Amino acid sequence: xxxxxxxxxxxxxxxxxxxxxxxxxxxxxxxxxxxxxxxxxxxxxxxxxxxxxxxxxxxxxxxxxxxxxxxxxxxxxxxxxxxxxxxxxxxxxxxxxxxxxxxxxxxxxxxxxxxxxxxxxxxxxxxxxxxxxxxxxxxxxxxxxxx
Numbered sequence: 001x002x003x004x005x006x007x008x009x010x011x012x013x014x015x016x017x018x019x020x021x022x023x024x025x026x027x028x029x030x031x032x033x034x035x036x037x038x039x040x041x042x043x044x045x046x047x048x049x050x051x052x053x054x055x056x057x058x059x060x061x062x063x064x065x066x067x068x069x070x071x072x073x074x075x076x077x078x079x080x081x082x083x084x085x086x087x088x089x090x091x092x093x094x095x096x097x098x099x100x101x102x103x104x105x106x107x108x109x110x111x112x113x114x115x116x117x118x119x120x121x122x123x124x125x126x127x128x129x130x131x132x133x134x135x136x137x138x139x140x141x142x143x144x145x146x147x
Contacts, residue, residue, distance in 0.1 A: 001023055001026075002023075002103070002104075002105045003015060003020045003023045003024055004016040004017060004020050004043075004103075004104050005020070006043070016043065019103075041104060041107070041108060041109040041112055042109060042112075044144075045109075045112070045113070045116070046104070046112070047144070048116075048140060048144060049102075049112070049115075049116050049119070051140055051143045051144060052116070052119065052120065052123070052136075052140060053071075053074070053075055053078060053119075054071075055139060055140070055143065056074075056078070056123045056127045056128055057069070057071050057074050057075075059127060059128060060074065060127045075099075076099040077099075078119050078122060078123065079099040079100065079102060079115065079119070080097055080099050081118075081119075081122040081126075082114075082115050082118035082119045082121075082122055083118055084099065084100040084102070084107075084111075084115050084118075085097045085098060085099050085100055086098050086100060102115065120133065120136065123136075124136065
């Protein structure tokens with residue numbers, strides 16, 4: 001199991017994301033684990049990507065007949081629209097598209113930056129239609145100052 005941890009000034013390690021918190025919760029208190037160290041891609045940029053997704057999700061207005069908004073599905077749709085997906089066969093014999101993982105272990109810095117740029121382009125075209133790239137960059141900069 002891969003878990004991304006952040007080192008604090010007191011040398012304590014803390015889970016980096018909500019998903020990492022869930023993974024770590026599966027380890028019983030007092031139980032020993034062995035970890036290997038690998039420096040992940042830029043964590044601040046990862047947080048910026050999620051700020052982008054959260055901001056766009058809050059603004060997004062799904063069609064009236066659509067089911068309730070779901071952030072995980074929204075993230076998957078943006079990921080696939082940015083070209084980061086796998087094509088797999090279904091049991092029924094048709095083709096399905098599955099969003100690629102954006103975990104630190106699954107995607108290097110170059111691929112993640114490509115995902116970010118293509119996600120921005122997609123969101124500006126279909127969700128944040130009244131924004132320019134400069135407007136969006138300013139919003140994300142402002143959000144990062146409060147994070």
